[in-house]
Amino acid sequence: xxxxxxxxxxxxxxxxxxxxxxxxxxxxxxxxxxxxxxxxxxxxxxxxxxxxxxxxxxxxxxxxxxxxxxxxxxxxxxxxxxxxxxxxxxxxxxxxxxxxxxxxxxxxxxxxx
Numbered sequence: 001x002x003x004x005x006x007x008x009x010x011x012x013x014x015x016x017x018x019x020x021x022x023x024x025x026x027x028x029x030x031x032x033x034x035x036x037x038x039x040x041x042x043x044x045x046x047x048x049x050x051x052x053x054x055x056x057x058x059x060x061x062x063x064x065x066x067x068x069x070x071x072x073x074x075x076x077x078x079x080x081x082x083x084x085x086x087x088x089x090x091x092x093x094x095x096x097x098x099x100x101x102x103x104x105x106x107x108x109x110x111x112x113x
């Protein structure tokens with residue numbers, strides 16, 4: 001799955017969860033979830049992946065786990081993740097936003113070389 005495909009999938013998933021919970025607007029989502037208005041707008045309209053903090057905050061708001069967020073209902077399974085990916089993911093929990101951005105730049109440099 002490309003970044004663009006993942007971004008679209010996340011946006012659609014958030015919209016689906018909003019509908020399920022009866023959240024009718026971005027305004028209501030940012031007011032009730034505690035996320036900044038710019039974060040919610042970026043999440044639903046931009047072409048950037050959300051931070052882990054943003055995803056966890058949304059999951060807390062919707063009353064689900066990250067695993068449940070990424071559950072693929074069309075295939076009735078979780079999207080597969082390798083042990084190495086899981087280790088990286090756990091380490092991300094302890095990084096600041098600046099460190100996450102630096103790591104992302106490093107990873108992007110691998111993809112561009």
